[in-house]
Amino acid sequence: MRRRPGIAGLQNAAATRDKFRLVGENVAKVRTDVMQEQLATFRSQLEEFARKHKSDIRKNSVFRQQFHEMCAKVGVDPLASNKGVWAELLGIGDFYYELGVQIVDICIATRSHNGGLIDLLELRKLLCQKRKTDLGSLSSDDCLRAISKLKVLGSGFEVISVGKKKLVRSVPTELNKDHNGILELAQAKGYVTVEQVEKDFSWSTGRAIDALETLLKEGLAMIDDGHRDGKRRYWFPCVTLSSDASGSEAKS
Amino acid sequence: MQRTVDFKLPHFFNYPPYFTLQPVRETREKQVQLWKELILDYCRSQKMYIISLEEDFPLFSNPKIERSLSYEAKEVFLAALVSEGRAEWIDKNHKKCLVLWLRIQDWANYILDFVKENGLEVTTIEDIRSGIETHGTELAGIDRGVLMRALRLLEQKGKAVIFKGSSADDEGVKFSV
Structure with missing residues (x-):
């Protein structure tokens, strides 16, 4: 824009700047609105999806893992709180809390035999025995998620890798x-x-x-x-x- | 001696270190506990009453993994049963052990139920041990000493009276049920 001399010119320039700013703000607002709308749609779709496939998520370990990955991508943690909309909707929090309690049970029950260090696969087998399901319905991923939730208790539950194996440690050795x-x-x-x-x-x-x-x-x-x-x-x-x-x- | 097929040996029986006495206290406790349970279960399933430390006993060695218990280990496991009232040394040198897979009190109750069920208010000691009704029950071939102690306990409680039978070597029992 060519600069024009005089007071009128200066006032003009200021007015133009204001107009540009207004237009810019409008565009940004429209964009945010659209984004928010999209997010809301997505969220309701995700909820819809979760509701529809609730039993699959609870029963099928592969499906469960994929659902977790999907949630992680959009920044939703369905396990963050048991009171959250996700947990309530799915009861998926309960799934992991129940699993966590069973893991603690088994680790304590086998401690005198293994010194508080148990092979993850062995743990899974014992869990499946306890839950009366077969090994395929409970993945390592499920166990690891449940164990990571146990950390909150400060109970020293940890997964360590030794060679090819993953071992779950339940004593602070x-x-x-x-x-x-x-x-x-x-x-x-x-x-x-x-x-x-x-x-x-x-x-x-x-x-x-x-x-x-x-x-x-x-x-x-x-x-x-x-x-x-x-x-x-x-x-x-x-x-x-x-x-x-x-x-x-x-x-x- | 041979192992009968219908007894399922536990996993630990195939894990070599369980045949060596463990030096660490907690590990030892677990080991002793498992052996105690195994000895009781096994004797019950095979209806065995006497374990002699100096003779072969099928539980005390596992040819599959080439391990067997030392004399000391056998003594430790049996002594643990003795301290719980589930076994008794029958000689001063602790070489022979009577295993009570049912306690005398439990035997007494078992006999009472057995008598009620079969309507055997008056019977003989030998019939209790090997009569037709006894087949297939825990009482089949019961150790005579154990049976007599259970009957005397019932006698003390006024639930049975032991009397001399017609033949010199048999005694009769009358139950009041």
């Missing part, structure tokens, strides 16, 4: 790198020997025994002096599924 290494090594046969630990990690005998004794004291390991080679074996119930604790190694 601090596992250091040495311990993790041993647990990983034990996954091959269910047990380790001092010799094997020394050789695999090139540790001194003292270091190997130290780590194994700690695991023993924590209730995570059990000793076995019964093999005919006379070497003490340290077994780890947390990496052995109860269903396949057949001791197939014994012959080796």
Whole structure:
């Protein structure tokens, strides 16, 4: 715009600026309105969807996971509060709270056997037994979600990865790198020997025994002096599924 | 001795460390608990009453995983049963153990129910142990000592009277039900 001299010119310019601002504000407002309308539509559609597929969401683990992913994309957390519209609508909060309670139950009941560390797959199997459903109806994802909700209780529930396995920890044991290494090594046969630990990690005998004794004291390991080679074996119930604790190694 | 087919052994029986006494207290407690239950269940299913520490006993070794209990371990598990009143040493050296998979009191009640059901107000000791009515009940082949103690308990309570039978080696019982 060409600048014109004089007072009238200045006033003109100010008026023009005002007009532009008004128009701009209008456009923004219209956009926001449209957006809000779209969001409301989307939300009601999502609610409609959730209502319609409520039983699928509760029953089908794959569907459940996809629903969670969809919610995460639009920034809705259906588990954020049990009083929220989502939870009320779906009872999906109840699903995870119930699952959480069952997980706590199982972790406590098996603690004297496994020292408070349980294989996620084993946990799922026990959960399905308890719920009288088959393994397919309850995914690892469900368990992990329920466990993440348990963290709020400050109860020390945590999922740790050891080698290929995911283990759920229900006692506040601090596992250091040495311990993790041993647990990983034990996954091959269910047990380790001092010799094997020394050789695999090139540790001194003292270091190997130290780590194994700690695991023993924590209730995570059990000793076995019964093999005919006379070497003490340290077994780890947390990496052995109860269903396949057949001791197939014994012959080796 | 052989294991009868209809007894399902628990998972832990196939897990080698359960055959070694565990040094850590909590783990040991769990181990002892599992063995106690297994011994009681097994004896009940096989109707066994006496376990001798010095003889082979099918539960105390598992050839499949090549593990067996040490003498000390057997003694620990049986002693745990003894301390709960579920077993008794029958010799001073603790080499033989009477397993009470039903307590004497429970046996007494069981006998009373059995007698009522079958209308056996007057019977003999031998008939209780091996009569036709006894077939298929817990009483089949009951240890004579255990049976006598249960009957004496009933006698004390005024629910039975033991008397000499016609033959010298058999005694009769009259129940008041």
